[in-house]
Structures are given as structure tokens and as C-alpha cells.
Amino acid sequence: MESLWRKDVEMPEFPVLEGDVKTDVLIIGGGMAGLLTAYFLHERGVEYILVEKNRICSGTTQNTTAKITSQHGLIYHKILKYYGVEKASMYYRANEEAVEKYKRLCNSIDCGFEIKDNFVYSVSDREILEQEMSALSKIGCKAELFDSLPLPINTVGAVSFSSQAQFHPLKFLSAIAKNLNIFEHTFVREMKGNTAVTDKAGVCAKNVIVATHFPFINKHGLYSLKLYQHRSYVLALENAQQAGGMYVDEFKTGLSFRDYGDLLLLGGGGHRTGKDGGNWAELRDFAAKHYTSSSEVAHWAAQDCMSLDSVPYIGNYSANTHRLFAASGFNKWGITGAMVAAKLLCDCVNGVKNEYYELFTPGRNMLKPQLFVNTVESAAGFVGFTGKRCPHLGCSLKWNRAEHSWDCPCHGSRFDENGTVLDNPANGNLKK
Ligand code: FES
Numbered sequence: 001m002e003s004l005w006r007k008d009v010e011m012p013e014f015p016v017l018e019g020d021v022k023t024d025v026l027i028i029g030g031g032m033a034g035l036l037t038a039y040f041l042h043e044r045g046v047e048y049i050l051v052e053k054n055r056i057c058s059g060t061t062q063n064t065t066a067k068i069t070s071q072h073g074l075i076y077h078k079i080l081k082y083y084g085v086e087k088a089s090m091y092y093r094a095n096e097e098a099v100e101k102y103k104r105l106c107n108s109i110d111c112g113f114e115i116k117d118n119f120v121y122s123v124s125d126r127e128i129l130e131q132e133m134s135a136l137s138k139i140g141c142k143a144e145l146f147d148s149l150p151l152p153i154n155t156v157g158a159v160s161f162s163s164q165a166q167f168h169p170l171k172f173l174s175a176i177a178k179n180l181n182i183f184e185h186t187f188v189r190e191m192k193g194n195t196a197v198t199d200k201a202g203v204c205a206k207n208v209i210v211a212t213h214f215p216f217i218n219k220h221g222l223y224s225l226k227l228y229q230h231r232s233y234v235l236a237l238e239n240a241q242q243a244g245g246m247y248v249d250e251f252k253t254g255l256s257f258r259d260y261g262d263l264l265l266l267g268g269g270g271h272r273t274g275k276d277g278g279n280w281a282e283l284r285d286f287a288a289k290h291y292t293s294s295s296e297v298a299h300w301a302a303q304d305c306m307s308l309d310s311v312p313y314i315g316n317y318s319a320n321t322h323r324l325f326a327a328s329g330f331n332k333w334g335i336t337g338a339m340v341a342a343k344l345l346c347d348c349v350n351g352v353k354n355e356y357y358e359l360f361t362p363g364r365n366m367l368k369p370q371l372f373v374n375t376v377e378s379a380a381g382f383v384g385f386t387g388k389r390c391p392h393l394g395c396s397l398k399w400n401r402a403e404h405s406w407d408c409p410c411h412g413s414r415f416d417e418n419g420t421v422l423d424n425p426a427n428g429n430l431k432k
Contacts, residue, residue, distance in 0.1 A: 143159050191208070
């Protein structure tokens with residue numbers, strides 16, 4: 001199970017960090033958010049080190065469907081309801097700036113970058129599309145409402161943002177990472193004050209940025225309550241009708257479509273990690289029914305951190321940690337989310353005021369309905385019994401038949417058949 005992006009790119013390699021060092025900024029995690037942050041710090045001449053426990057881009061970043069858009073489902077109505085017009089407008093601006101930044105950077109990078117329109121459709125609820133259009137008009141965004149789409153499904157319409165983009169994420173990042181100060185196979189086992197302890201080194205940093213997908217320091221920030229993880233699946237199909245744009249269902253477990261070259265990338269089958277879902281079987285059934293001449297050239301799965309209010313957590317790790325920062329909870333929109341995070345965190349470590357800080361701060365009010373759901377799921381996972389316990393906070397693991405892994409319904413850690421950790425927040429393997 002290897003994503004399409006992995007098949008045609010050699011990522012640059014970096015050494016292991018050995019011996020004790022000091023730096024202004026330590027970035028932990030070599031995915032999209034960590035690498036972009038390092039790239040901007042490098043540009044600004046700030047001293048930094050990025051450490052990655054495996055190879056760079058070996059986590060969520062290699063499994064994205066790589067849509068570059070400021071349209072994150074039907075999010076604007078939701079933000080407007082929670083936080084008002086000003087913050088909804090800020091969210092739009094921050095993400096539009098991210099799209100524009102990709103356009104500029106991709107000008108000089110050979111990474112399959114293409115301008116495409118983005119569509120968020122519904123199969124049953126026209127009213128929520130109209131609500132979203134109304135929210136978008138309040139924040140001055142010129143979206144368009146479509147009645148039908150060139151897809152083999154029945155919809156009641158779609159909201160569309162024009163001039164968005166798609167690319168090959170690893171071709172992009174292999175170019176971005178080339179000259180950065182990166183150390184691979186350098187696993188931060190714990191933080192002792194402002195020193196990161198790895199197997200062969202200690203990194204003492206004035207600022208620490210945790211970009212590890214799920215923030216791994218448990219004692220601050222309540223991320224175990226603020227986040228859950230969602231799994232979704234992708235097929236790359238040849239000889240399937242091309243989508244021509246980027247399409248996603250407003251419903252979390254619905255389908256998504258985009259092209260890459262002659263291939264169609266069909267996404268869906270999603271579920272909360274540790275729960276049942278359609279997985280690849282659902283996508284294969286769909287392909288057999290609607291793309292009868294198609295054949296599968298790759299399949300893979302993605303794992304995403306979901307926040308309580310659909311807005312990412314970017315900024316101070318918690319209210320009490322002043323030089324410790326986090327970027328997480330991108331809610332499946334990690335391409336633009338990572339760009340927003342990189343710019344915001346660069347400003348944080350440089351002491352520059354960022355206009356979006358309050359919107360994204362992880363310390364914002366947690367009282368949202370999803371907090372209740374997360375609490376109930378964690379309690380149920382904790383009292384469940386399947387014989388295997390998660391080393392993160394002790395929940396009972398569930399066997400994932402489609403992927404042959406042990407998955408945690410509480411916060412989404414995953415382990416292979418032999419107990420080796422696949423996805424955090426667990427920081428180590430299952431006990432034998
Ligand atoms: Fe937290 Fe398993 S991921 S208990």
C-alpha cells in the first residue's frame with residue numbers, strides 16, 4: 001500500500017543528528033507543516049533544526065490527495081455561526097493567501113501544479129449549500145452555486161471556488177527540502193524543559209515547534225480531548241472518466257474526485273479511526289459500477305486529525321507554554337493548513353504579531369458538541385476489552401480487517417500486526 005506520490009519521487013536524504021546541540025528553533029516533524037516552516041525560517045535567516053523520526057514526508061503528507069484550496073467543505077457557515085463574520089473572513093483570507101503562496105512557489109518547481117476549480121457538493125441537502133453561499137457572500141467571497149456536476153453520482157448541486165489548484169505534493173516538497181537543515185531517523189523521545197531528547201542527541205532550543213501530526217506531548221494542551229482522527233481511502237484508476245476539477249462531498253464519509261495526469265483519484269470510504277467504515281471495498285464497488293473499463297494502479301489510506309470546531313490548532317501549544325508551539329487539526333485540509341501554520345509560526349518565533357493568531361490559537365474555547373463526542377468515545381474505548389491496550393492512554397484497540405492493523409478508537413493511534421506503531425499519538429510499540 002503505497003501512495004501514487006511515493007512511486008515516482010526520490011526524496012532527498014538527510015543524516016541522523018548525533019551529539020548535543022543548541023538552536024533558536026527546533027521543529028519536530030518533517031511533514032508539510034514542518035518543512036514549510038523550516039523553509040520560511042531558512043529564508044528569514046533564522047537558526048533552526050528540523051528533526052524527523054523516520055524519513056521526511058513518511059507520514060500523512062505522502063497520503064494526501066493534494067488539493068490546494070481555501071474551500072474546506074462547507075466551513076464558512078460553521079465559522080460564521082461559531083465566531084462571526086470577522087473570523088470567517090479571516091479564515092478565508094488566511095487560506096486564500098496560502099493558495100496564492102503555493103501558486104508563486106510552484107512557478108519554479110516541477111510538481112504537476114495545475115489550476116483547477118474546486119466543488120463541494122451535496123447528494124441530499126440543497127439548503128446547506130444555499131446557507132454556505134449566503135455565508136460566503138457575507139465575507140465577500142465570490143463563489144458559484146451549480147445545479148449539476150459531470151460526475152457519475154446524483155447531487156443536488158455544489159458550491160464552487162474557481163482558480164484553486166492541485167499538485168504532486170512530494171515533487172513539491174523534495175524541491176523545498178533540498179537545502180534545509182534537516183535530520184532524519186532522529187526520534188524525539190521526550191522533552192525535558194526546552195531540550196528535546198533523542199537516542200543520540202539532545203537539542204536545546206529557545207523555541208520548539210511540534211509538527212508531529214498529533215501533538216505528542218500529553219501533559220499540556222489537552223489534545224487528547226481536542227482532537228480525534230479520521231481515516232479515508234483512495235484509489236488511483238486508469239481508464240476512468242476524468243473529473244476535470246476537484247470535487248468533494250460535504251459529508252465527511254462521502255466521495256472525492258480529482259485527476260492526476262491520465263488517472264482519476266477516487267477518495268472516500270472514511271470513518272473515525274478505530275471504527276468500521278467503507279474503506280477500499282466501498283470505492284472498488286463504486287468503480288466497478290461507474291467506471292466499468294477502469295483498473296486500479298494504486299491504493300492507499302490517509303489519516304487526519306480533526307479539531308473540535310473544524311479550525312486548525314496553530315500557535316502556542318497551550319496557554320502556559322510560551323516558547324512551545326503546535327500545528328495540528330487540519331481537518332483533511334492540510335495543504336493550505338500547513339501553509340497557514342508555517343507563516344503563522346514563523347511570525348510567532350520571530351516575535352511578529354500575526355493577524356490570524358487569535359483565530360487559530362489552540363487555547364481557544366473548547367466548548368463545542370464534538371468535545372462531548374470525543375469524551376464519550378474515549379470513555380467507551382477505555383472500558384472496552386479486546387486484549388490489546390494502546391500505550392498512549394490505555395484504550396482498548398480494535399482490529400482493522402481492511403488494513404490488518406490494530407487501531408485505537410480514542411485518539412487514533414495505529415499499530416501493525418506485530419505491534420509496531422504506525423500512527424501517533426502513541427510514542428512507542430505495543431508491549432509483547
Ligand atoms: Fe490515545 Fe490510544 S491513541 S489511548
